[in-house]
Structures are given as structure tokens and as C-alpha cells.
Amino acid sequence: MDTTLTKATVRTRVDIPLRFADGFEAAAEVYTFEGLVDGREHLALVLGDPAPDAVPLVRMHSECLTGDVFGSARCDCGPQLREAVERIAERGGVLLYLRQEGRGIGLYNKLDAYALQDAGLDTYEANTALGLPEDGRDYTAAAQMLAALGVESFDLLTNNPDKVRQLRDLGLTVAETVGTGVFATDANVRYLKAKVERTGHDIALPALAA
Ligand SMILES: Nc1nc2c(ncn2[C@@H]2O[C@H](COP(=O)(O)OP(=O)(O)OP(=O)(O)O)[C@@H](O)[C@H]2O)c(=O)[nH]1
Numbered sequence: 319m320d321t322t323l324t325k326a327t328v329r330t331r332v333d334i335p336l337r338f339a340d341g342f343e344a345a346a347e348v349y350t351f352e353g354l355v356d357g358r359e360h361l362a363l364v365l366g367d368p369a370p371d372a373v374p375l376v377r378m379h380s381e382c383l384t385g386d387v388f389g390s391a392r393c394d395c396g397p398q399l400r401e402a403v404e405r406i407a408e409r410g411g412v413l414l415y416l417r418q419e420g421r422g423i424g425l426y427n428k429l430d431a432y433a434l435q436d437a438g439l440d441t442y443e444a445n446t447a448l449g450l451p452e453d454g455r456d457y458t459a460a461a462q463m464l465a466a467l468g469v470e471s472f473d474l475l476t477n478n479p480d481k482v483r484q485l486r487d488l489g490l491t492v493a494e495t496v497g498t499g500v501f502a503t504d505a506n507v508r509y510l511k512a513k514v515e516r517t518g519h520d521i522a523l524p525a526l527a528a
């Protein structure tokens with residue numbers, strides 16, 4: 319564990335029964351925190367009932383209002399979130415719901431970036447054209463939350479090598495990287511392709527092989 323990581327503490331723990339539109343149910347222990355470095359209201363959901371010596375499964379999900387709440391097909395966030403809850407509940411672990419809308423640029427900027435993408439830019443070029451970082455996410459607060467929960471060694475559910483790199487640099491032990499499902503549609507395939515080509519996301523895109 320990196321001793322330079324500023325310590326955060328649990329503020330509140332509440333039980334929230336989750337019931338999804340498709341009927342899937344899971345029991346979540348939801349945690350809030352004091353002392354997170356970026357001052358944002360990130361949440362941790364502890365799911366499932368891991369054996370004491372089992373390696374927990376962790377997912378760091380970046381907020382996407384359009385995908386998570388409204389079912390936008392422009393990205394893969396909604397299906398990834400639903401998948402993560404189920405896989406973590408089965409195995410035991412933690413879902414961090416990080417308030418990093420638009421890869422950290424915020425909702426209005428993301429929608430401005432969508433407008434530029436409709437004019438031909440890819441998802442990263444659109445951020446740059448707005449004078450914003452391609453990906454502004456920093457996972458220090460996530461590392462603080464995991465440390466506050468006593469979860470310092472875990473498998474990480476992601477296709478994004480930067481998430482693994484940042485957590486390891488912060489002193490956490492990512493034992494294994496576990497890929498998410500591939501949720502490609504006609505509406506999001508350009509977006510997924512850009513993630514593979516520009517930021518090295520490990521996503522098998524069969525529809526693009528041809
Ligand atoms: N700026 C911007 N953000 C987007 C766009 N599409 C989705 N997002 C945001 O991207 C974040 C999700 O990041 P992704 O790149 O889909 O996936 P990831 O978190 O890097 O990687 P995984 O762990 O493999 O899912 C969410 O915060 C979304 O709001 C876009 O076109 N522009």
C-alpha cells in the first residue's frame with residue numbers, strides 16, 4: 319500500500335436492495351466517504367458475500383448519465399454497469415460509481431463533444447477540439463475508497479489499461495484484469511473502435527473484423 323495515499327474514512331453505510339428493470343435483484347451495502355481528494359460524491363457498492371480468503375472483484379465505473387439512466391446506445395456504459403453489478407454480486411466485491419461524467423469533462427461538455435462527433439470527429443478529437451483533455455480521469459479517490467474499505471488486493475473488471483496502471487502506481491494490487499462483455503451496436507461501434515485504437519482498450523470487436 320502506498321503510504322502517500324491520503325486517508326479517507328467511511329462516512330455512512332446503508333443497505334439498498336437493487337431491483338433492475340429486467341428483474342435482476344441484488345443486495346448492496348452502499349458507502350459514502352469523508353476525505354476524498356477530489357471532493358466529489360463518489361459511491362461504493364459492496365455486493366455479494368465473498369469468502370474471507372477470496373480475491374474480490376472490483377469495477378470502477380465512470381458516471382454516464384445518458385447511458386446509465388436513459389439507456390443511450392451511443393456508448394456501452396449502461397450494459398457494462400448492469401453486467402458489473404451481476405458479476406460482482408455473484409463473486410463478491412465492490413462497484414465504485416465514480417462521478418467522472420464524460421471521462422471527467424462533465425455532462426454539458428460531453429454533449430458538446432457528441433455534437434462535434436456528429437460532425438465527424440472521433441470521441442477523443444472532440445474533447446481536444448473543445449480545449450479539454452482526451453481523458454481527464456484520475457483514480458486517486460477510487461484508491462482511497464478501496465483502502466477505506468480494506469480492499470487493497472483484487473481483480474479489476476475493465477478493458478482500460480490506464481485504470482490498472484493508475485491503481486498500481488497508487489500502491490494497490492490489481493491481481494488480474496478481467497475484461498467486460500463486448501456490447502457493440504451500430505450506434506456505438508465507432509466509439510468502441512476509437513477506444514481500442516487510441517487508448518488501447520482491450521475490446522474484441524468482431525463486427526469490425528471484416
Ligand atoms: N468526453 C466523452 N466522454 C464519453 C463519451 N462517451 C462516453 N463517455 C464517458 O466515458 C466514460 C466511460 O468511459 P469508457 O471510455 O466508455 O470506458 P472506460 O471506463 O475507459 O473503460 P472500461 O473500464 O473498459 O469500461 C463515462 O464517464 C462516459 O460518460 C464521449 O464521446 N466523450
Ligand SMILES: [Zn+2]
Binds near residue numbers: 385394
Ligand atoms: Zn456512456
